[in-house]
Amino acid sequence: MNYSCIIGTGGYLPERCVPNGELEQWVNTSDQWIVDRTGIRNRHLAAEDQDLCDLAEIAARRALDAAHCQVQQIDLIVLGTTTPDRIHPSTACLLQARLGNHGAMAFDIQAVCSGFIYALSIADQFIRTGAIQTALVIGADIYSRLVDWTDRSTCILFGDGAGAVVLKASQEPGILSSHLHADGAYKDVLTVPATVAQGRLQGDGFTKMQGSEVFKFAVKALAEVVEEALVANQLNIKDIDWLVPHQANLRIITATAKKLGLPMEKVVVTLAEQGNTSAASIPLALDIAIRDGRIQRGHKLLLEAVGSGFTWGSILVKY
Numbered sequence: 001m002n003y004s005c006i007i008g009t010g011g012y013l014p015e016r017c018v019p020n021g022e023l024e025q026w027v028n029t030s031d032q033w034i035v036d037r038t039g040i041r042n043r044h045l046a047a048e049d050q051d052l053c054d055l056a057e058i059a060a061r062r063a064l065d066a067a068h069c070q071v072q073q074i075d076l077i078v079l080g081t082t083t084p085d086r087i088h089p090s091t092a093c094l095l096q097a098r099l100g101n102h103g104a105m106a107f108d109i110q111a112v113c114s115g116f117i118y119a120l121s122i123a124d125q126f127i128r129t130g131a132i133q134t135a136l137v138i139g140a141d142i143y144s145r146l147v148d149w150t151d152r153s154t155c156i157l158f159g160d161g162a163g164a165v166v167l168k169a170s171q172e173p174g175i176l177s178s179h180l181h182a183d184g185a186y187k188d189v190l191t192v193p194a195t196v197a198q199g200r201l202q203g204d205g206f207t208k209m210q211g212s213e214v215f216k217f218a219v220k221a222l223a224e225v226v227e228e229a230l231v232a233n234q235l236n237i238k239d240i241d242w243l244v245p246h247q248a249n250l251r252i253i254t255a256t257a258k259k260l261g262l263p264m265e266k267v268v269v270t271l272a273e274q275g276n277t278s279a280a281s282i283p284l285a286l287d288i289a290i291r292d293g294r295i296q297r298g299h300k301l302l303l304e305a306v307g308s309g310f311t312w313g314s315i316l317v318k319y
């Protein structure tokens with residue numbers, strides 16, 4: 001039986017850190033409001049001359065170093081993002097060129113905040129079928145470029161970043177199961193409605209969000225998709241060592257944990273210092289908790305995310 005195992009992780013946050021206090025100068029908000037409603041205190045924003053590939057390359061190289069993996073060994077590069085550097089080629093191909101890999105499969109996945117969960121699941125399927133041995137999976141977004149910095153209802157939430165993992169074929173698990181879903185009926189609840197035509201952006205290129213609708217859907221969908229993973233593996237929530245959730249909002253995370261009966265001591269929370277980094281948030285959280293020693297080999301991890309679409313999913317991992 002083939003499984004895929006996480007053998008290395010890496011992350012990168014841009015240097016510029018913007019605290020809530022700085023946002024008070026841009027929009028009519030307060031540090032207190034942002035902390036109370038979201039749990040976010042700081043976010044990191046990419047510099048104007050930084051592109052997504054710059055962020056992804058640093059995270060990828062850190063993951064490859066941690067995995068002691070050579071660039072030529074990579075058979076697949078799959079990158080979850082909503083903010084690619086170009087319409088095409090994919091940022092995965094741009095990253096492939098930077099890394100100096102020739103011939104591996106490379107493509108992007110667009111599932112917004114669920115992008116990393118989708119990408120990791122796809123890489124796992126390729127390894128399980130025996131088609132490939134080694135995959136580089138990245139979640140990266142410069143989401144600040146899709147945010148109207150005069151709209152206080154959205155701009156306080158987001159930050160930029162990249163996270164990466166190296167997956168390798170193994171006889172032992174590994175990724176135990178993944179559970180992916182989407183429902184396009186919710187396409188207008190959270191959206192950037194613009195498109196490109198005649199060489200120009202047509203329509204509104206900023207994030208439109210019905211915040212409380214997103215909140216309600218997220219808590220329900222996340223609790224359900226975590227239960228789905230537990231049932232599929234005949235496990236109880238008490239068997240889980242760490243929940244590694246998408247870092248959208250502390251209130252979504254705590255409400256989901258409460259619904260599942262999971263103490264917050266078993267939840268990896270990084271959003272206070274990063275905000276919502278979209279597809280990057282789960283691999284960044286994973287990397288932090290592995291490097292600081294919270295996540296140990298043998299631990300059972302539940303990764304979960306929800307994003308625009310809506311898309312949502314969970315992955316159960318024996319690390």
Ligand code: ACO
Binds near residue numbers: 030034153154215276
């Ligand atoms: N500062 C001060 N006041 C604000 C701000 C702000 N930044 N933003 C909104 N307000 C005001 C509103 O104008 C409103 O004022 P009013 O009552 O006078 O009209 C009041 O605060 C309450 O606004 P609500 O939108 O009802 O506030 P709510 O409690 O729903 O919190 C929030 C808003 C934080 C966005 C919440 O709905 C939420 O977390 N939703 C989830 C959204 C999310 O996480 N999206 C991320 C992308 S999706 C994903 O990653 C899963």
